[in-house]
Amino acid sequence: MRLLLIEDDEALRQQLVTTLVDAGFVVEEACDGEEGLYQGKEYPYDLAVVDLGLPKLSGIEVIKGWRQADKGFPVLILTARGRWQEKVEGLEAGADDYMVKPFSPEELLARIRALLRRATGWSQSQLQCGPVGLDMTAQTVMVDGAKVDMTAFEYRILEFLMLHAGEVISKVDLTEHIYQQDFDRDSNVIEVLVGRLRKKIDPNNEHKPIETLRGRGYRFAIARNTESTA
């Protein structure tokens, strides 16, 4: 999951980046509104965390700019003031949730995960597609009720594919959402990781959860369970 964080306070930004990276997100940072607006318009993000009190361009202007440019990724706003006027303006500008400073890292992560699920149409933090279950909070994967151990990158790929279950995800998309910008895009690491993932969650090759569409990318092929069964 690739996140954009716009926060002008150096110390807080560094800590948030550490927290988010530790939680398995790919994080790009911006320290003022103009830079943030540009990055959000130019690169694909799954979510943005925006402080409202930014130099050069206010957080609200940044969000409006993205929405005008048809950027639909979820936005979480951070506000120091916590005035309702600010929150309402932010939400009306196109943000999806707000947090008032100071907040605990766990709360921030929980809100980010909830927004990511919501944006992809999942309503619970346990994603369930047939026998494959993924708990976004605990970051665990279960197949037929048995826990499957996996590396951080394997988990990230599975999480991304399952969140977008049914959609075709290109290799470039996958790379961008899983790795930092400076990653070598031509390498076939993704192919290797997907191959390992298939063996782990479908050792007998009976469910075929991850399809390869030649020249187009990957698709998580098992349909989402409806909420009542999840």
Add this chain to the structure above:
Amino acid sequence: MTLTRRLLLSASIVLFVFLGLTGLVLDRAFYHSAEESVRERLRGQVFALLAAADFNDQHGRLEIEEPLPDPRLSSPQSGLYARVFSSSADIIWKSTSAIGLTIPRYTQADVGQWYFESLQDSSGKHYFSQSFTVVWETSQGQQFRYVFQVLENEGVFNQQVSGFRNALWGWLLAVSIILLIAQGVILRWSLKPLRDVAIDLDRVKAGKEDRLSKVYPGEIQGLTTGINTFIDSERAQRDRYRNTLADLAHSLKTPLAVLKAGIDKETHDEGGSATLHEQIDRMKQIVDYQLQRAAASGRTTLGTSVPLLPNIERLVASLQKVHLEKRIQCDIAIDSQLVFPGEEGDLLELTGNLLENAFKWAKLRIRVSAAAQMSPEHEKILRMTVEDDGIGIPLSRRDEVLQRGKRADESVSGHGIGLSVVQDIVNVYGGSLQIDSSKDLGGAKLVVFIPLQ
């Protein structure tokens, strides 16, 4: 008493006194001149009679030649009568018209003197009487004293006078009505700028206008400029205050956020980290509470107001977005004409905190309603109610919830501080906050009362 009433009343009094006196003077003048003309006419008749009279030596008495000078004297009951009296007050001649006339007497005047009076006959009718006393000397040198009297019915005169009076007072009334209307119109027109200022001030109060923006006449320009300066400076001061608070919040809470995010990494001792979290949360609460409280501006001197419904709808739409997954059904029952007697910021803070709690606790339904009503003290108050179908607030905790900065439930952040901020804003506006149970929905019911005037 309003200015218009004062001016209208004083002008009307002056107008009525003036026109009344004019009427009286005209009435008197007309009456006198009419009476004078009657006198003249009757004198003429007396002269004509004198001319027609001749002393008949053969009969030894005065005779009046026929035909009489005025034909009316010859026809009975014509209204004009003539009589001649001897020195012993016997009637020695009377005109044909005077047959049956029952006026008994006349006032005797000196020789060569006119006497004008009003007499009454036995049936109460009034007559003008002009009498003239003459001494007739016969060719034998005898002297006879006669009194010539001409009478005229007062009816015609009275008709004339009353006709004039009716016309006079009628016209005067018409003139005063026209003058009053003209005066009213002039007053309205000249006081219009003042009314405009009042209307514009109301618009400023209602939040429809920022300041008094029209061009007003020179006399009140000073006043309106003063009001504008006052509005501007009050606004500027409030904005400066708000910005200072916002800066303060930002500069206090960002370091707190850094601290909070950093604790877990820096401290490995479990107990120490818990204490730190607790202390930071306390600091956050104090900062939140004091800043939100300080930001409540309350009623401004000019008293602005903002429409209630659109602001509630904004908040509900925003909160629906945040709590998208709960799919809460929120019913709003607020008249679109209803206003909140204060600033938009305060309204959003007040209702935002109430609604945030409702959305946090509600399972499926929230109901927001507001209405203007009369308090037991007969004051107009705004009553806002937010109800939900959550677990509600137990009786034993209601006081605690309202206390400064306390939380009703430690596990849900922000609850409690929201309600005490609501309580504070309500207090600033001189209103009150009630915590109750919703009979219909089963959860908490928060009722806010705000005086409207």
